[in-house]
Amino acid sequence: MDRVVERLAGMGYGSVPLENPYWSPDRSVTVEDPDGWRIVLMQIKQPTN
Numbered sequence: 056m057d058r059v060v061e062r063l064a065g066m067g068y069g070s071v072p073l074e075n076p077y078w079s080p081d082r083s084v085t086v087e088d089p090d091g092w093r094i095v096l097m098q099i100k101q102p103t104n
Contacts, residue, residue, distance in 0.1 A: 056098045060084050 060070065068086045071093065078085070083097035 056084070056096060059096065060086075 063086050064070070068088070070084045071087050073080055073083070073085050073095075074093065075095075078095055078097060082099065083095055085093050085095050087093050
């Protein structure tokens with residue numbers, strides 16, 4: 056996920072503060088798109104069925 060965050064920052068989309076306490080600051084990052092919408096990227100382990 057660090058690589059994705061670095062690439063987004065390189066394109067001008069730096070992280071912004073989380074608005075919802077549900078998102079864990081140590082496992083997620085929020086970026087804002089050009090229209091002001093916030094996109095949350097969260098790294099979790101996919102459950103196996």
